[in-house]
Amino acid sequence: MSVTIKDVAKAAGVSVATVSRVLNGNSNVSESATELVNKTIKELRYSPNSLGRNLRKRETKTIMVIQPASVHSLYSEIVAGMQVGAHALGYDVISMTSYSAIEIENRQMNMLFNRTVDGAVLLGTQLTATEINKLGENYNIALCCESIEGANVLTVTVDDEQAAYDAVVALIKKGNKKIALISTNSKAFSSVYREKGYRRALADHNIEVSKDYIYKNTYDLENGAIAAEEFMSLEDKPTAIFAVSDLLAASAIKQATKMGIEVGKDLAILGFDNIAMCEMFIPSISTVSQPCKEMGIFVVEKIINNISNVEKDNKYYKMPHEVILRESTGD
Amino acid sequence: MSVTIKDVAKAAGVSVATVSRVLNGNSNVSESATELVNKTIKELRYSPNSLGRNLRKRETKTIMVIQPASVHSLYSEIVAGMQVGAHALGYDVISMTSYSAIEIENRQMNMLFNRTVDGAVLLGTQLTATEINKLGENYNIALCCESIEGANVLTVTVDDEQAAYDAVVALIKKGNKKIALISTNSKAFSSVYREKGYRRALADHNIEVSKDYIYKNTYDLENGAIAAEEFMSLEDKPTAIFAVSDLLAASAIKQATKMGIEVGKDLAILGFDNIAMCEMFIPSISTVSQPCKEMGIFVVEKIINNISNVEKDNKYYKMPHEVILRESTGD
DNA sequence: GTGAAAGCGCTAACAC
DNA sequence: GTGTTAGCGCTTTCAC
Numbered sequence A, B: 001m002s003v004t005i006k007d008v009a010k011a012a013g014v015s016v017a018t019v020s021r022v023l024n025g026n027s028n029v030s031e032s033a034t035e036l037v038n039k040t041i042k043e044l045r046y047s048p049n050s051l052g053r054n055l056r057k058r059e060t061k062t063i064m065v066i067q068p069a070s071v072h073s074l075y076s077e078i079v080a081g082m083q084v085g086a087h088a089l090g091y092d093v094i095s096m097t098s099y100s101a102i103e104i105e106n107r108q109m110n111m112l113f114n115r116t117v118d119g120a121v122l123l124g125t126q127l128t129a130t131e132i133n134k135l136g137e138n139y140n141i142a143l144c145c146e147s148i149e150g151a152n153v154l155t156v157t158v159d160d161e162q163a164a165y166d167a168v169v170a171l172i173k174k175g176n177k178k179i180a181l182i183s184t185n186s187k188a189f190s191s192v193y194r195e196k197g198y199r200r201a202l203a204d205h206n207i208e209v210s211k212d213y214i215y216k217n218t219y220d221l222e223n224g225a226i227a228a229e230e231f232m233s234l235e236d237k238p239t240a241i242f243a244v245s246d247l248l249a250a251s252a253i254k255q256a257t258k259m260g261i262e263v264g265k266d267l268a269i270l271g272f273d274n275i276a277m278c279e280m281f282i283p284s285i286s287t288v289s290q291p292c293k294e295m296g297i298f299v300v301e302k303i304i305n306n307i308s309n310v311e312k313d314n315k316y317y318k319m320p321h322e323v324i325l326r327e328s329t330g331d
Numbered sequence C: 001g002t003g004a005a006a007g008c009g010c011t012a013a014c015a016c
Numbered sequence D: 001g002t003g004t005t006a007g008c009g010c011t012t013t014c015a016c
Helices: A005-012 A016-023 A033-044 A048-059 A073-090 A102-113 A128-136 A160-175 A189-204 A223-231 A244-258 A292-308 B005-012 B016-023 B033-043 B052-058 B077-089 B100-115 B129-138 B160-173 B189-204 B224-230 B246-260 B292-308
Strands: A062-067 A092-097 A117-120 A141-144 A153-158 A179-183 A213-215 A239-241 A267-268 A288-289 A316-319 A320-325 B062-067 B090-095 B119-124 B140-144 B155-157 B181-184 B214-217 B240-243 B268-270 B287-288 B317-320 B322-324
Touching: A005 A016, A005 A033, A016 A033, A033 A320, A048 B052, A062 A073, A062 A102, A073 A092, A073 A292, A073 B100, A092 B077, A092 B100, A102 A117, A117 A292, A117 B016, A128 A141, A128 B033, A141 A292, A153 A160, A153 A292, A160 A179, A160 A189, A160 A239, A160 A267, A160 A288, A160 A320, A160 B214, A179 A189, A179 A223, A179 A244, A213 A223, A213 B214, A223 A239, A223 A244, A239 A244, A244 A267, B005 B016, B005 B033, B016 B033, B016 B090, B052 B140, B062 B077, B062 B100, B062 B292, B077 B090, B077 B292, B100 B119, B119 B292, B129 B140, B155 B160, B155 B292, B160 B181, B160 B189, B160 B240, B160 B268, B160 B287, B160 B322, B181 B189, B181 B224, B181 B246, B214 B224, B224 B240, B224 B246, B246 B268, B292 B317
Parallel strands: A062 A092, A062 A117, A117 A141, A141 A153, A153 A316, A179 A213, A179 A239, A239 A267, B062 B090, B062 B119, B119 B140, B140 B155, B155 B317, B181 B214, B181 B240, B240 B268
Antiparallel strands: A092 B090, A288 A320, B287 B322
């Protein structure tokens, strides 16, 4: 049913080796043979079976990326960057969503183990540092966006602590002294570091951290609203809120608006990630942007390098962030 | 370097056939042998090479899905549904984004031709009906979300015409008679059908279609704002706007708000797709929802059926839609 | 119940 | 410049 290299060879009256050679733009094949083979390939609508080829070459030229979520996230931009970087180097990118479920992630990681792909980039993972490190010994993996403490594999993120610091300083510079934080209890280090940055910014400006001004729960949307409600019900209301994600910020904005508070005037809210929605939202959301596309290109170039080289680059790279001020902080 | 079935066989003192048999939970293998092999597999941390297996079995148990976009879309929900349906049937789903670029889509379709995947689900494609039909002869493909006129392959969408009709009728029932339309010039049939539904709804209620009330351009965000600006600058302003996508609706809402118009009160706006942002937006956006998850599950079950059966089901299935009224229509 | 061996489609020595 | 052939890792028929 499916046409193979043998069929092409027979039809063209040459050996499979010759067909393979023209297929791979290889070495010396006479012009006439090349032409003939190409013509036959077209006629027979032949497409080389990549299973055979990959099996033989022991490589697939494919990188897998596992994202924990696919809605309202910055991941798609990173994947877009990865695709650009990968294509430029002759690689393909296939992406999958784990929904932060360990059993799904394991199933997907299996594509790495069974040699369906040459490498995996994890944009957030349920795996522990120990597991990651063990995998790193045998496979090419990289972390992007979300680091793991103790993981000794190629990692690319922004400097979350510094980025949060810069964001909070921006709020302080606008005259805010009462700045609340919406964070998470997640083990994800990005949120841990963002909280650290928040605390350092306050400390550096001699502002005491108030327990009332810190709300921590999950990344779930509603927590932004709950936090905003709590903050704005306080006797001593904050004048600004820093949320460790844009989604939490949006939810907080929505709740504050519902309570009759004019966000951007009575209350400044600043998020993190610069997801696509930020610009569109009413009011548009101030935030910290990560260079997603660049991160994607960078991590894929690095991992492809690791795939082809014996010595692995397991460094931790930090990419530059940017604080973007929009309507939600009155800009 | 990589451990193979041979290594396992040797270590366990059995033949590769036996290892293969326990691997596949196959036929008759003695309990003792099974145990021994499993133990060895664990010890050697063996993972079967899927290239070898797939080559031999001539199947990959993998479905590819190509989405035109990955940001702010309903596609991720469909892919999520596909994954659920696929996993239940022992298949994996890999997804890729074409960014509506034909050369990227072609590159991605190549994974179908070179047998990296067993089938492809296209959520919007740049291919023509002729091309689709030709492909359909040799490969398992399905269209989901976006139909193509004249395409004779498995297709799953909502009834766009009827859905738009229902949406516009909902606006009419709320007392609106001056209803504008934001649509696109795209060849995508969903938007063509949605416009048809709009026209039929007006006609059925003896409302004349006004040329001034129709704005058509691309799906690009800014067109929602441009349309809203034009509409609301008219002498005879519409009281409602139906947009063929939520993104256009959101952009229109943003512009109207900027013009001092209270959306939901002075002006009703209704979108299409029920993307995740709708609920979060201020005001929350009324829309037409597609049963994304169900569509994903359904299409993947159908295409897997096509893969395993000789006779292909190339029918066009229409899934039920739902009009969801929220704040942007004053609900 | 188990093993030997052919072969999936391809590439890359090796020989000429 | 071209062909022959081994073999990538696996499954499966066919013997036994």
